[in-house]
Amino acid sequence: MLKDHAKLMYALKVSGEITGRKKLQKMIYIAKKVAFPFQERFQFHFYGPYSEELTLRVEELCNMGFLEEIKEKKGGYYQYRYALTESGQEFLSLNEVNMPHLEDCLIDMNGQSARFLELVSTILYFDNLEKEEVTEKVFTLKKKQNYTPDEIEQAYQYVHHLQTKAKPQ
Template sequence: MLKDHAKIMYAVAAAGEIIGRKKLQKIIYIAKKIAFPFQERFQFHFYGPYSEELTLRVEELCNMGFLNEVKEKKGGYYQYRYTLTESGKEFLSLNEIDMPYLADCLTDMNSQSARFLELVSTVLYFDNLTKEEVREKIYTLKSKQRYTEDEIEEAYLYIEKLKQKAKLQ
């Protein structure tokens, strides 16, 4: 029952702390796309792939006392910080999660900006299209972000780097 919840807890634990709801969404989506066994379904939304299921699971984990969510005022908006609580650490120690190499990938993703992860997740969302078609989607759907050719190429290289880290190629 809580296996999918435990995977999210493991992700937060491996990252240490995840700052931002958008960043959490992108990290889980990217991990799923590079073949880690996350079950949440994602749809394309304003900021790229988004999962209502993930939002609900995170909320449940906070309500159960396994995840700590701290809401901070940053300028004109609120930012959320996620960490594992002591109860969450105890729960994880009793429920082994077998996702080798995930921690290394998560640490790497967590060090990236939410803006870059939004680009990477958008590239992955349209991975059934050619590079040129993906570029067009990005320029159309993400015009406000003003991603450059170099950033898009960097996203492709980053995806390959993560796949290498995950030992999936």
């Protein structure tokens, strides 16, 4: 059980700080899909792939004092920032997590917008379909996001970029 918690803590450690619940969900999902052994199950939800297990794991880590969740009021909504605490750092130092290349991928993803990561994760969710079908699904399911064909192409290129980073030769 705690191995999966440690993987998540390691992800937060190497990311530095992640701003936004949606962004955290998308980063872990994308990392899982490109190569990394995250165990959380995801279902398609309003903002793309979502994991109730991941939400509960984050909550547990916050309750244990290993993660810090900072709630900030931004205009008419709240935004959450996540970072590893000193206790979390100590726990990780005693529980080795071996995921080479995860840091490069997560730092890269953390520099992207949550909107773009939502597109990337949606494309990965439907990776069993042909590109044209995925594009159609994006235009249908993500109509309010107004993604353009260029953004969809950039998302495909980004997936390839991450896959290359995850498994360098």
